[in-house]
Amino acid sequence: MSRLVVVANRVPDPREGGATAGGLAVAMKDALAKRDSLWFGWSGKTAEETGTEAAQVRHGSTTYATIDLGHDDYRHYYQGFSNAALWPVLHYRLGIARFDRRDYGGYTRTNAAFAAALAPLLRPDDTIWIHDFHLFLMAAELRRLGCRQRIGFFLHVPFPPRSVFNGLPHAAQLLEGLASMDAIGVQTEDDAENLRGALIAGGMGEAAMRVGAFAIGIDAAGFASLAARRVGSKDVVRLRDSLAGRSLAIGVDRLDYTKGLPQRIAGFGAMLERFPRHRGKITFLQVAPVSRGDVAQYRTLRRELDEGVGRINGQMAEPDWAPIRYITRAVARPTIAGFMRVARIGLVTPLRDGMNLVAKEFVAAQDPVDPGVLVLSRFAGAAVELDGALVVNPLDPDDIAEALDVAMDMPADERLDRWSRMWATVRANTAAAWCRRFLSALEGHEAVAEAGSSLEETPKRRRAKRAEA
Ligand code: ADP
Numbered sequence: 001m002s003r004l005v006v007v008a009n010r011v012p013d014p015r016e017g018g019a020t021a022g023g024l025a026v027a028m029k030d031a032l033a034k035r036d037s038l039w040f041g042w043s044g045k046t047a048e049e050t051g052t053e054a055a056q057v058r059h060g061s062t063t064y065a066t067i068d069l070g071h072d073d074y075r076h077y078y079q080g081f082s083n084a085a086l087w088p089v090l091h092y093r094l095g096i097a098r099f100d101r102r103d104y105g106g107y108t109r110t111n112a113a114f115a116a117a118l119a120p121l122l123r124p125d126d127t128i129w130i131h132d133f134h135l136f137l138m139a140a141e142l143r144r145l146g147c148r149q150r151i152g153f154f155l156h157v158p159f160p161p162r163s164v165f166n167g168l169p170h171a172a173q174l175l176e177g178l179a180s181m182d183a184i185g186v187q188t189e190d191d192a193e194n195l196r197g198a199l200i201a202g203g204m205g206e207a208a209m210r211v212g213a214f215a216i217g218i219d220a221a222g223f224a225s226l227a228a229r230r231v232g233s234k235d236v237v238r239l240r241d242s243l244a245g246r247s248l249a250i251g252v253d254r255l256d257y258t259k260g261l262p263q264r265i266a267g268f269g270a271m272l273e274r275f276p277r278h279r280g281k282i283t284f285l286q287v288a289p290v291s292r293g294d295v296a297q298y299r300t301l302r303r304e305l306d307e308g309v310g311r312i313n314g315q316m317a318e319p320d321w322a323p324i325r326y327i328t329r330a331v332a333r334p335t336i337a338g339f340m341r342v343a344r345i346g347l348v349t350p351l352r353d354g355m356n357l358v359a360k361e362f363v364a365a366q367d368p369v370d371p372g373v374l375v376l377s378r379f380a381g382a383a384v385e386l387d388g389a390l391v392v393n394p395l396d397p398d399d400i401a402e403a404l405d406v407a408m409d410m411p412a413d414e415r416l417d418r419w420s421r422m423w424a425t426v427r428a429n430t431a432a433a434w435c436r437r438f439l440s441a442l443e444g445h446e447a448v449a450e451a452g453s454s455l456e457e458t459p460k461r462r463r464a465k466r467a468e469a
Contacts, residue, residue: 003123004037004439005149007114007138008131009082011041011066014059023357024131024156026219027431031439037062038126040118046074050113054121067117069110076106082134083295085168090133090157091258091352094167096297104170108137111177115141122147127443130181132156137177152442153178154185154214155195157354158381162198172202179207183442185214187354187381212448214438215385217429218360223337227365230338239285240342246321247408249284250343252336252358253350254291255328257301260351260377260394261288262308265324267349267392267400269312272323274398275405280321282408284347285339289330302328340365345407346374348382349394355381359389363422371419373407375400385425388418 012025032039040054043066051067058064069078080103088097115138122128128151130138139151165171175198178184184207186192196208230236239248249268253259268284286309290302309326316323331339340346346362359374359382366372376382376389383391390403441448 001035002125002127002443004031004035005118005122005126005128006032006037006039006131007118007128007135008039008041009078009134010044011039011064014057014062014064023216023218023431026222027216027435029219030432031435032062033060035061038065038121039063040065040114040121042066042078043068045069046071050110052113052117054117056121065118065121067113073106073110073113076100076103077110078134079295081107084297086133086136087157087258088297089164089168090155090160092158092160092164093258093352094164096257097168099169101169111135111137112141114138115145115147118142119145119147122149124149127439128152129154129439129442136174139180140177143180150182150442150444151180152183152185152438153181154438155191155354156187156216158188158352159186159191159195159198161194162201165194165198171198175199175202175204179204181207182210183438183448184211185438185441185448186211187213187215188384189213191354191381210448212441214434214441215381215429216355216357216434217426217431218357218364219432220360220364220423220427220430223361223364226334227337227341228367230334231341231367233335233338235335236338236342239339243283243342244320246280247282247344248339248342249282249345249347249404249407250339250362251284251286251288251347251349252340252361253286253288255288255298255302255305256291257297258350258352259288260349261286261301262304263351263394263397264347264349264400265305265308265312267397268324268347268404269308269316270397270401271404272312272316274401275408278405278408279316279323280318282323282344282404283321283325284323285325285327285343287327287331287336287339290328337361337365341367344372345404346372347400347404348374348380349377349392349400350380351377351394353377353380353382357382359383359386360426363419363426366419366423368419368423370412371415373410373415373418374422375403375407385429386422387425388420388422 045068047068050070050073054065056065084098130153192213199208348359374389377394392399392403
């Protein structure tokens, strides 16, 4: 079997495995372990100049190769074009994106530097899999350097309609960069349609045929057993005791403006206003560690949340009850899993999200005998698969309020029925299955468009099966 080369902005710490590893590392784990592999990307460190030669560490069957980013490239490629321009635009937020020619210069320069540092490490029959929006231009750079290997790309975030995407300066070059890939994966059929539309309109119709939807999953069994194990741990018991019999609603997100946090807080407040019988009966715990704290929009968001939480707690709290608990420190993943299991309601209401793994983790964490209810944004990729959720418009606090009211009163049999449907999907479409599906498309065993839609078990597929029977 040929070697697998994974390229992503960040490279996981080879010593971290299992519960502490990030989503992509979990998803790639089986594939990396099964064959000789190389993971290439940024070390997470900055230096005077961007590195030209990768530092390499071997761990099991994988070599981890990293380069440092120069201060300028960190500022223009990472903070600038990737996080302040591409991230908002890909999440449909053209209006808050910040454009600067120097940022785009840093982006092209860093994509070229990544390609130049990777090229000497490549073997002729490697399969290369590039991840996410930081590296739209990398395959084109590799091709320029004469690399002929198969190159696949997966976009973890949404792809907006082309009228939005084309608002981005240099949109055409970015699309041309994508067109250099042999297989292009996105999360949902909507994303695939949007990207195909943009490619076709840009005269790259042939590349549009290489786009497919591959919904990413989680290590479902692993997360479920983690949650079950942690439910008796000190932190989780402390949380449960502190609730004094009240129901828990939980939100777990990076502190990011795509996650709909101000609207979620407002929705929770609206629920207490409009359905006063729930006052004193429910506590909402929002865990949202600060991310990208050095980008201006994130500082504004933090202030907005501080005020929103303060207002609702100030207005509604009783001496023995505060409606919202809000934590901006990081909480360990196993503890989060235990918290999710204790929660009666999972509130996952991003304004736009490629997939949203938290939604799937909430489902996996539930007690199969007494599961909680998922309140889920219709604008999360996960909403395509999780048809047992109460689906809301995250921009409408009243819609969130009404779903919370329904969730609070939902009888056990309905909770069980909704959860069982979602669990079947989450368990069938795991991270490892996602990885296999994409690689099989990339390595030419199946056409991309068909491979992409072959989720083992989707609501649509189940309905079709039922109709056939
Ligand atoms: P994104 O990639 O945009 O952050 P996802 O929901 O797809 O959103 O993935 C986030 C991952 O990070 C999940 O695995 C989730 O458990 C983890 N995570 C998010 N917020 C927290 C938090 N507050 N504490 C611990 N882990 C978190």
